[in-house]
Amino acid sequence: MALFTFKLPDIGEGISAAEIVAWHVKAGDHVEEDQPIADMMTDKATVEMESPVTGTVLRLAGEVGDQVAIGSMLVEIDTEAEGEAVAPPPPPENVIEAETPGERLIEGSGSDEACAAPAADQHGPAHHILASPAVRARAKALGVDLSQVKPAGEHVRHGDLDAFLLYNAGQGYRPAGASARRADEQVKVIGLRRRIAENMAASKRHIPHFTYVDEIDVTELERLRDQLNANRGDRPRLTVLPLLIVAICRSLPGFPMLNARYDDEAGVVTRHGSVHMGIATQTDAGLMVPVIRDAQDSNVWQLAAEITRLAEAARAGQAKAEELSGSTLTLTSLGPLGGVVTTPVINRPEVAIIGPNRIIERPVFRGKEIVAAKLMNLSISCDHRVVDGWDAANFVQAVRKLLESPVLLFAD
Structure with a gap:
């Protein structure tokens, strides 16, 4: 060997x-x-x-x-085995082999009779069974075939039905309309899921979160988005996210404390000049956060293309290490499933995370008229050690102004 x-x-x-x-x-x-x-x-x-x-x-x-x-x-x-089969090492001596179902014993039963139920009598079709209308109605509602119920006397009574249900509760019986029973399973938390668990626990343990939510009228934004998509040519279809990123990047210079990373061990906050936007992306393995570098330098079409590219790479497991680190601010969206309000958890060591919720059409007052408007709640969670509620609210108001007057997104 x-x-x-x-x-x-x-x-x-x-x-x-x-x-x-x-x-x-x-x-x-x-x-x-x-x-x-x-x-x-x-x-x-x-x-x-x-x-x-x-x-x-x-x-x-x-x-x-x-x-x-x-x-x-x-x-x-x-290296000299040349493909010969090598038996794996034997299991530890203290491992107890599980018994087969036929070998399993029931503890606490006083005798064989105590754990055995009488065999069901075959009385023929249910309409030949002697039972009151109330018992028949209850059995029908429970999905029980009365021919399978052994009565204590000549008639099937409620007590006989109760005994049948009690015995068969652990024998795979389920009434009509009931959900299928599923076995318990243990899933080991490993890989990406363990990294997510550790990071989220550390974020909640170290960061005093607060969340601010405001409602934004995106009627004009959606109208503009429809027009842009209708004339996009061979460019990618626009979602709300690229437009929202432009609004965020245009608003951040007035609120530099939000585009930052906090090293709490060193007691240093680094306010970044460039916006490296993390895009929370759901994959089969769990949530990943690929990063758009220098998002402030890209237009909506470039942002849309980069979001698509990074999401596809993350879901295929092909994202590079440098594409999964270094974000300065994260955007997390559930798209049409976005709910009414979210309270996203900060991607530590960042100090803020932004979460758009789904767009809902509702009636609103415009002066004295009631009109249909498309509304979206925008959530932001912040690290209260670094960001004050006043700053978070004013930042969202700045973003709101751009989204409600979307022509400003394209103005110099």
């Missing part, structure tokens, strides 16, 4: 450890050189590890979800 120990290399991001998010091999498998063996996640990206040698896997560093330190063993490979 020639033992080769593949140690987790320095992935080059200044990290001390990485998390196992997937194994592509198991003990006993034959691997070829350059064959994928594991996916390792850092704080910023998932990296695929490939075998540097050909041989048979002898031992793995741990299970999915475990952390592996840089420079420590990831996989041990026998």
Whole structure:
């Protein structure tokens, strides 16, 4: 045997450890050189590890979800095994094999009779069963076939129906119209979901949040958006987000404390001149935040194209590490599912996050007339250590002015 120990290399991001998010091999498998063996996640990206040698896997560093330190063993490979099957190590002696259903014992039953129900009599079709109209109506409502109910006497009574329901509650019986029963399951919190959990917990633990919400009349904005889309040519279709980003970028110079990152350990707030806009994006793996660099320098069409590109890359797992870090302000939107009001959680170490809610058409007063208007609530959550409520409210008012008079978005 020639033992080769593949140690987790320095992935080059200044990290001390990485998390196992997937194994592509198991003990006993034959691997070829350059064959994928594991996916390792850092704080910023998932990296695929490939075998540097050909041989048979002898031992793995741990299970999915475990952390592996840089420079420590990831996989041990026998390079002389030439594809021979190698049995995995036996399980620990204290592991108790689960019994099959037929071997499972019921504790606390005084005798065999105590845990066995009498077999159901086959009385024929339900209309031959002796039962009162009230019992028949109740059985029908519950979806119970009366021919399956064993009566204590000649008639099926409510007590007999109760006994049947009690016994069959754990035997897969469910009345008509009831939802299918689902088994409990345990899902290990690993990979991106664990990163999200850790980041959100740290954000709520360290940051005193407050949320301000205001209503914005986007009737004219929607009219303008429809006109732009009707004449867009081969450019991407506009959603509200690119227009909102333009309004945010135009308003931020008057409120520099919002486009900032707070290093609370050093006690330093960095107010950024450029707007690196994080776009919260839902993927199959969880929420990711790709970043539009220098959003203030882009027009609505460029912003729309970049939002689409980054979202597609994130959902396909192809976003680069530098595209998933360095945001100075985050925008989070659920689109048509946006609800009435949201209270988004700040993407630490940023100090603010903005959340547009869905657009709803409602009647409003315009002078003495009642007209239909398209309204949208805009939420902003801020770090109260750095941002005051007065500043947050005035910033939203500045954004509101631009969105309600959208021609200003394109004025110098």
